[in-house]
Amino acid sequence: MSEVKLAAAIRTEFGKGAARRVRRANLVPGVLYGHGTDPVHVTLPGHELLLALRTPNVLIALDVDGTTALAIPKAVQRDPLKGHLDHIDLLLVKRGEKVTVEIPVHTEGDLAPGNFLLEHVLNTLPVEAEATHIPESVTVSVAGLEGGASVLAKDIPLPAGSTLAVDEDTVVLQVLAAQAEEPAAEGDAETAEV
Incomplete structure (x- = not known):
């Protein structure tokens, strides 16, 4: 940095x-x-x-x-x-001092084939790092993840010298199965137009 x-x-x-x-x-x-x-x-x-x-x-x-x-x-x-x-x-x-900061979480890779959505529960990850070596961001691979999968804070590889400043079981990313809306019945559409 x-x-x-x-x-x-x-x-x-x-x-x-x-x-x-x-x-x-x-x-x-x-x-x-x-x-x-x-x-x-x-x-x-x-x-x-x-x-x-x-x-x-x-x-x-x-x-x-x-x-x-x-x-x-x-x-x-x-x-x-x-x-x-x-x-x-x-x-x-001060140089050598540890500080707690929030660093951006970036993703790479494609989800498994299907109708899935990736939800960023946390856009930034709280970490503790030395003041002169604060990481700019962390990158997480979501390649092949399917619906129901979660990425926990402990699963994210941190740069050397950084430690988590949040509970390690905190959900950072999760994959949701997209739900399609049911088409409206014709009777419902006619009453909506009136």
Whole structure:
């Protein structure tokens, strides 16, 4: 996993008006917290942060007034209509420290022949990994699975250095037999048209 370097400035103004001024300048207000330290309110470059967040669980090396801190995104708020970043919470981490994150679950292969549906019970899998070696995703083969089959968390191969942060018997994927709707009787169709 690569680190993304961003410069951050300490924010001294607070409130709705101050946040709007920050966003108009193409900056994103945020807060940096963790390890028992007081929260630090910062502003981050909007475009660079948006690009960095394309990678799930990205490790961000922040330069805050000459000091470098490692952080991972904890909560990201976006504008529901325009899609731009409104605010970000960043969690301080240290090299060698274990963190719990959720990584995307991808599937590969085709189900067994038949009328089956694959249901993603969990789209992400909670794992514990070292902060500088967070896996980007896990891939599960569903080749040949039939209706009624389930993939449990313990069945998913994890990258080296990662452990499950969820009960190992948790269902992540399951295969369902698709059920066809029965055609409506002619009498039912005539009453529906009236």
